[in-house]
Amino acid sequence: MDSYDLAIIVTGALVAGSCGFIGSFLILRGMALLGDAISHSVLLGIVLAFLITGDTSIVPMFVGALIFGLLTAVMVQALNRGGVEGDAATGVTFTAFFALGVVLLTAFAGRVHLDLDHVLYGEIAYVPWDLLYLGDVAIGPKALWTMGIVFLIDLLVVGAFSKEFKICSFDPGMAASLGINVALFHYLMTALVSLTTVAAFESVGAILAVAMLIVPGATAYLLTDSLGRMLGLSVAVGSLSAAGGYLLATWLDSSISGAMAATAGALFLLAFLFSPTHGVISRALARRRVGHRGESMLQ
Amino acid sequence: MHGSEIAIEVHDLSVAYHKRPVIWGIDFELPSGHLVAVVGPNGAGKSTLLKGILGLVPPTSGWVKIHGQPYHKQRRLVGYVPQRESVDWDFPTNALDVVMMGRYGHLGLLRRPGKKERAIAWECLERVGMADFAHRQISQLSGGQQQRVFLARALAQDAQVYLMDEPLAGVDAATEAAILQLLSDLRREGKTVVVVHHDLQTVADYFDWVLLLNMRLVAIGPTQEVFTAENLQKTYGGRLTLLADAAHALSLSR
Numbered sequence: 361m362d363s364y365d366l367a368i369i370v371t372g373a374l375v376a377g378s379c380g381f382i383g384s385f386l387i388l389r390g391m392a393l394l395g396d397a398i399s400h401s402v403l404l405g406i407v408l409a410f411l412i413t414g415d416t417s418i419v420p421m422f423v424g425a426l427i428f429g430l431l432t433a434v435m436v437q438a439l440n441r442g443g444v445e446g447d448a449a450t451g452v453t454f455t456a457f458f459a460l461g462v463v464l465l466t467a468f469a470g471r472v473h474l475d476l477d478h479v480l481y482g483e484i485a486y487v488p489w490d491l492l493y494l495g496d497v498a499i500g501p502k503a504l505w506t507m508g509i510v511f512l513i514d515l516l517v518v519g520a521f522s523k524e525f526k527i528c529s530f531d532p533g534m535a536a537s538l539g540i541n542v543a544l545f546h547y548l549m550t551a552l553v554s555l556t557t558v559a560a561f562e563s564v565g566a567i568l569a570v571a572m573l574i575v576p577g578a579t580a581y582l583l584t585d586s587l588g589r590m591l592g593l594s595v596a597v598g599s600l601s602a603a604g605g606y607l608l609a610t611w612l613d614s615s616i617s618g619a620m621a622a623t624a625g626a627l628f629l630l631a632f633l634f635s636p637t638h639g640v641i642s643r644a645l646a647r648r649r650v651g652h653r654g655e656s657m658l659q
Numbered sequence: 660m661h662g663s664e665i666a667i668e669v670h671d672l673s674v675a676y677h678k679r680p681v682i683w684g685i686d687f688e689l690p691s692g693h694l695v696a697v698v699g700p701n702g703a704g705k706s707t708l709l710k711g712i713l714g715l716v717p718p719t720s721g722w723v724k725i726h727g728q729p730y731h732k733q734r735r736l737v738g739y740v741p742q743r744e745s746v747d748w749d750f751p752t753n754a755l756d757v758v759m760m761g762r763y764g765h766l767g768l769l770r771r772p773g774k775k776e777r778a779i780a781w782e783c784l785e786r787v788g789m790a791d792f793a794h795r796q797i798s799q800l801s802g803g804q805q806q807r808v809f810l811a812r813a814l815a816q817d818a819q820v821y822l823m824d825e826p827l828a829g830v831d832a833a834t835e836a837a838i839l840q841l842l843s844d845l846r847r848e849g850k851t852v853v854v855v856h857h858d859l860q861t862v863a864d865y866f867d868w869v870l871l872l873n874m875r876l877v878a879i880g881p882t883q884e885v886f887t888a889e890n891l892q893k894t895y896g897g898r899l900t901l902l903a904d905a906a907h908a909l910s911l912s913r
Contacts, residue, residue, distance in 0.1 A: 388750060523766070523771060524768070530752065533710075533715060533745055534741060537737070538734060539764065585753065
């Protein structure tokens with residue numbers, strides 16, 4: 361394994377880890393598809409950023425994407441409060457933003473080469489060559505640094521407000537009665553989701569980011585009964601998917617992000633079937649044991 | 660005491676959802692140290708009254724004082740027990756952890772619960788007879804056990820005024836007796852406990868005050884004076900089956 365392999369695996373693990381970590385909260389709040397919605401609605405942010413600045417460099421586009429990621433969540437929440445069902449509110453918001461982005465792109469930015477594949481949907485295979493320079497010295501892949509910093513921000517913010525995030529997720533009514541600003545923490549969480557998702561798209565592409573927002577958290581949920589352990593496990597499952605997926609992709613000579621996402625899916629299936637507490641098979645066995653005990657008691 | 664012997668003062672409180680009033684012009688003073696049953700038909704606004712007092716729903720008019728001060732200054736004096744169905748019991752956490760949440764209001768921002776909070780939470784679990792289930796995942800508890808965990812969490816808040824939304828809904832007989840005993844104990848300690856309650860049969864046995872509500876306040880006062888057939892008629896209107904229940908309850912209590 362050379363430094364090329366290592367750069368991809370570590371970047372993949374950082375993407376999977378940070379997405380899994382933040383995605384766990386989305387799963388607990390029944391908002392798992394918010395990441396998918398954000399992946400579409402950021403298009404409008406990117407196009408607007410380009411139209412306003414006339415610049416195709418990464419910084420304005422990243423900011424534009426980030427703002428519209430956050431706006432998606434705000435809008436979904438507002439529609440929800442106004443009486444629209446949660447998934448309908450999500451669907452309406454991101455399709456509208458995405459469509460408006462397409463209209464603006466084709467109407468005003470058509471002649472400019474705005475390469476969305478490049479700007480928005482990064483490709484993990486190119487990560488090792490896109491280096492970050494400090495002066496003249498290359499200090500490693502750009503995506504690795506971006507995702508590392510994003511993951512650190514996620515850990516610090518969630519770590520600092522762990523009890524607030526926990527009680528706001530579990531019992532918002534109680535949280536509000538204690539004087540905790542539930543809406544503020546909701547938007548703080550949304551900002552983290554937005555930051556993480558956009559950074560992950562930019563580094564490794566949309567499929568992998570959306571998959572890692574949902575699958576590692578959903579897997580960890582099946583393996584433990586504690587929030588802390590769920591967060592830790594989601595990072596572990598994400599990292600394992602990245603490493604396993606890379607080996608799979610090298611073996612099959614296939615898409616790296618596809619293989620990483622598929623590995624995450626396979627790990628989820630294993631947990632779904634064999635988890636000691638929540639697994640389908642272990643629950644069936646437990647039912648049979650109880651049944652036998654019941655029978656022997658009757659005899 | 661805490662600035663005033665009046666535990667809860669509510670003045671002209673109205674709350675509306677989508678322009679439809681749910682509670683209207685509620686006005687009362689509740690002296691401290693009583694165990695109060697809030698009774699009224701479905702949709703009478705009982706939960707909304709509690710949420711209005713706690714500032715969880717924006718009022719269209721009126722104000723609330725807890726021991727003489729606005730609620731936001733007295734949060735630490737107030738413990739809230741929401742309806743059991745209002746939370747996701749599949750949340751990955753255990754009973755002890757939920758009880759520890761009762762201490763969050765006493766910890767500042769950025770401070771994590773530690774040994775002291777853990778010890779208090781254990782004590783509170785013991786008080787509701789749930790210490791053996793401290794490390795049990797909350798989805799593996801029965802409805803009655805979940806309700807006891809919620810009560811333990813309220814105890815951990817170490818409040819002077821408790822507001823409880825149907826703590827006896829859907830619990831088994833043993834849990835009901837245990838909870839009612841606990842509520843009486845709280846009153847004996849001088850706390851004020853306001854309980855949304857459905858079972859008219861047990862009102863006279865356990866609650867020394869009653870608040871009758873049907874969008875408007877029908878009556879509030881000592882059970883013996885206020886829990887009358889006439890007031891129940893005003894509260895429940897023409898709902899005959901409920902009236903029959905009420906009459907039965909009255910005959911039992913007299």
